[in-house]
Amino acid sequence: MASMKAVCIKNDVGPATALYIDTVPIPVLTPGQVLVKVHAFGLNRMDLLQREGKYPLPPQAPKTLGVEFSGQIVEVYSEPGKPGERKIGIFEVGDEVFGLAYGGAYAQKIAVSTDTIMKRTNNISIETAAGIPETWMTATQALFQVGCFKEGEAVLLHAGASGVSIAAIQLAKSNGASAVYVTAGSQEKIDFCVNELGATAGFNYKTQDFAEQILKATNGRGVDVIVDYVTGQGYLEKDIMCAALDGRVVILGLMGGLKTDEPIDIGAILRKRVRIEGSTLRSRDLDYLRALRQKLEDESITLFHDNSFKVPIEKVFNWTDIVEAHQLMESNNTRGKIICIVDH
Structure with missing residues (x-):
C-alpha cells in the first residue's frame, strides 16, 4: 500500500x-x-x-x-x-x-x-x-447563517484576536455594521483589533465588565449579534445583559467551561426576545x-x-x-x- x-x-x-x-x-x-x-x-x-x-x-x-x-x-x-x-x-x-x-x-x-x-x-x-478556510467559513456561518446579521446592526465578538474573530471583524465591517466591539485579554490585542482591523472599540475581560461597557457605549441599547467562544465564566449571563431587543447570541465554543457561573435570567431572554443558538461547522x-x-x-x-x-x-x-x-x-x-x- x-x-x-x-x-x-x-x-x-x-x-x-x-x-x-x-x-x-x-x-x-x-x-x-x-x-x-x-x-x-x-x-x-x-x-x-x-x-x-x-x-x-x-x-x-x-x-x-x-x-x-x-x-x-x-x-x-x-x-x-x-x-x-x-x-x-x-x-x-x-x-x-x-x-x-x-x-x-x-x-x-x-x-x-x-x-x-x-x-x-x-x-x-x-x-x-x-x-x-476554517476561520473565514466559521465567521461567515456565525454572522450570516446563524446570527442573521444585517446591515446597520452592531456586533460583539469575544476572543477578538482569534482567527475567527479577525475574520468576523472584517466581514461585519464590509457588510455595513454600525459598530464592531471585541473583548480580549490584553491592551495589545485590543489595539490590534481596533487599529489594524478597524473594530470600533475593545474591552479587556480581565479588568472590565464587558456587558457594562457595551451598554455604556451603546447608550443602553446593546448589540444585535454576539459571537461567543467562551460561554462559561460569566460570559453567557453577560451576553444576555448586553444583547439588544431581538438580539442573537451565537455560541461557537466552550473555552470557559460547560456551565454558567450564575443562574441565567430567563426573564431577560423573554423581555428582549433574545435568541441563543449553538453551532458547529x-x-x-x-x-x-x-x-x-x-x-x-x-x-x-x-x-x-x-x-x-x-x-x-x-x-x-x-x-x-x-x-x-x-x-x-x-x-x-x-x-x-x-x-x-x-x-x-
Missing part, C-alpha cells in the same frame, strides 16, 4: 509533546474527491481539543488532525474501469487549491471533496490560503459546507486577492516543529493564524 508522512499522536491522545511524524497509508479516494499534495495547513483550537481527546469527531473524519490546508491536486477520483481521470467538475490535476476538510490536513496528502475547496491564484500565498454535511463555501467565494474571495481582507499570521512553522506550534497556540498569546509548512 502506498504511504506518506503525517502527524500522529502517541497513544492516540495526549499533550503537545505526544505529537510526532510517522508513516501512514495514503487515503483512498471516494466519489467526488480529489487527492491534494499539502503545501501548508492551519492550526485551530479544535486541533488541541482533538489531541486531548475532548473533541467528538464526526463519523466521516479521519483520525489525523487538521481541517484547513493549501496544496495542489495530484489525483482525482476515477470510476472503476475508467482509470487515469484527470478532471472532476471544474478541478483538474495540477490545480492549486485551498479548502476545508473533516480532518487529515496534518499530512503530506489529503483526500477531500471538491465541494469544500477553492482554486488558489498567485495573489494569495500558500501560507495565507492555508489560514482562510465540522459536523455539517457536504451540502451545507458547499453552500457556505460558495457564499465565501462569491462575496469575499476578490477581497483576499486585492488585500482588502487581511489574514494576519502569527508564525509559520515547519511541520517538524508541530509540538512548538501547538504549544504556541496553547499559550493564547497569538494575534492571528499559526501555519505549518509540509515537507515532501
Whole structure:
C-alpha cells in the first residue's frame, strides 16, 4: 500500500509533546474527491481539543488532525474501469487549491471533496490560503447563517484576536455594521483589533465588565449579534445583559467551561426576545459546507486577492516543529493564524 508522512499522536491522545511524524497509508479516494499534495495547513483550537481527546469527531473524519490546508491536486477520483481521470467538475490535476476538510490536513496528502475547496491564484500565498478556510467559513456561518446579521446592526465578538474573530471583524465591517466591539485579554490585542482591523472599540475581560461597557457605549441599547467562544465564566449571563431587543447570541465554543457561573435570567431572554443558538461547522454535511463555501467565494474571495481582507499570521512553522506550534497556540498569546509548512 502506498504511504506518506503525517502527524500522529502517541497513544492516540495526549499533550503537545505526544505529537510526532510517522508513516501512514495514503487515503483512498471516494466519489467526488480529489487527492491534494499539502503545501501548508492551519492550526485551530479544535486541533488541541482533538489531541486531548475532548473533541467528538464526526463519523466521516479521519483520525489525523487538521481541517484547513493549501496544496495542489495530484489525483482525482476515477470510476472503476475508467482509470487515469484527470478532471472532476471544474478541478483538474495540477490545480492549486485551498479548502476545508473533516480532518487529515496534518499530512503530506489529503483526500477531500471538491465541494469544500477553492482554486488558489498567485495573489494569495500558500501560507495565507492555508489560514482562510476554517476561520473565514466559521465567521461567515456565525454572522450570516446563524446570527442573521444585517446591515446597520452592531456586533460583539469575544476572543477578538482569534482567527475567527479577525475574520468576523472584517466581514461585519464590509457588510455595513454600525459598530464592531471585541473583548480580549490584553491592551495589545485590543489595539490590534481596533487599529489594524478597524473594530470600533475593545474591552479587556480581565479588568472590565464587558456587558457594562457595551451598554455604556451603546447608550443602553446593546448589540444585535454576539459571537461567543467562551460561554462559561460569566460570559453567557453577560451576553444576555448586553444583547439588544431581538438580539442573537451565537455560541461557537466552550473555552470557559460547560456551565454558567450564575443562574441565567430567563426573564431577560423573554423581555428582549433574545435568541441563543449553538453551532458547529465540522459536523455539517457536504451540502451545507458547499453552500457556505460558495457564499465565501462569491462575496469575499476578490477581497483576499486585492488585500482588502487581511489574514494576519502569527508564525509559520515547519511541520517538524508541530509540538512548538501547538504549544504556541496553547499559550493564547497569538494575534492571528499559526501555519505549518509540509515537507515532501
